[in-house]
Amino acid sequence: MAEANYTYFLEFLLLGLSEDPELQPLLFGLFLSMYLVAVLGNLLIILAVSSDSHLHTPMYFFLSNLSLADICFVSTTIPKMLMNIQAQRKGISYIECLTQVYFLNTFAGMDNLLLTVMAYDRFLAICYPLKYTVIMNPRFCGILVLLCWIITSWVCLIHILLMKHLVFSTVSKIAHFFCDLAQVIKAANSGTLISTIFIYVATALLGVLPVTGILYSYSQIISSLLRMSSTASRYKAFSTCGSHLCVVSLFYGTALGVYLSSAVTHSSQASMIASVLYTVVTPMLNPFIYSLRNKDVKGALGRLLSRAASSLIDH
Secondary structure (H helix, E strand, C coil), X not given: CHHHHHXXXXXXEECCCCCCHHHHHHHHXXXXXXXXHHHHHHHHHHHHHHXXXXXXXXXXXXXXXXXXXXXXXXXXXXXXXXXXXXXXXXXXXXXXXXXXXXXXXXXXXXXXXXXXXXXXXXXXXXXXXXXXXXXXXXXXXXXXXXXXXXXXXXXXXXXXHHHCCCECCCEEEECXXXXXXXXXXXXXXXXXXXXXXXXXXXXXXHHHHHHHHHHHHHHHHHHHHHCCCCHHHHHHHHHCCHHHHHHHHHHHHHHHHHHHHHHHXXXXXXXXXXXXXHHHHHXXXXXXXXXXXXXXXXXXXXXXXXXXXXXXXXX
């Protein structure tokens, strides 16, 4: 009972990107703009895929799920940050912090696994085109996405259950603009060993294994493309991978930047700036990458916006 009362009143202080009062309105406007662009862009991708029959294929089904994960990803951190800036406070309760850690890591893990599934989809489409439609049927695609949700949910739930045993000061400071898992564990006074070990296990499961899967898929794709006699066929096949490769490079490039900035520089400011790229900029840019590099998505978005404009004119 004492532990329950203790954790109930526990509060974390999110130090944020800057403590300069003059920068707060600028940060508020910048992050609000990026948040709205990220949500609107990913929402348009979901609406375009769901409303256009030309995009009812496995590749775009996975893309719409990636967009949904990205909307949820940015929504776990930015609204709370904007509320704190507006209210001129830095506090986040113990329960809110654990909830943020859970959902942030769940949706980050979903991005990892969905990018791997999308690489596997391209691998089958290019290396086994005759078997592709049989293997990647709607039921199997649904099972793959469901497995992604189950795996990430349970891994992140274990994180939270382990964190419940950590001991904190009554007010603990976190050198970040959200409750980052590593920073929260770092702020604990004791009992961090098992949680730290599980971070490495989870990183291997939700990070290293997906990257290995993506690299294997693309090694097989490149091998298959090199065996094609026609340059035009080779280009056409590989062009379907262009958007996915850009998103993978952006996602893992910024994630690697977060890791290197914290491991090499040991600067919390550098780590936070890298985290902005990872948690905000990447979800914001993904819809642009897919819409600008993909004729099918551009066409679907054009038809969706035309229908929306026509309905507004009619009313």
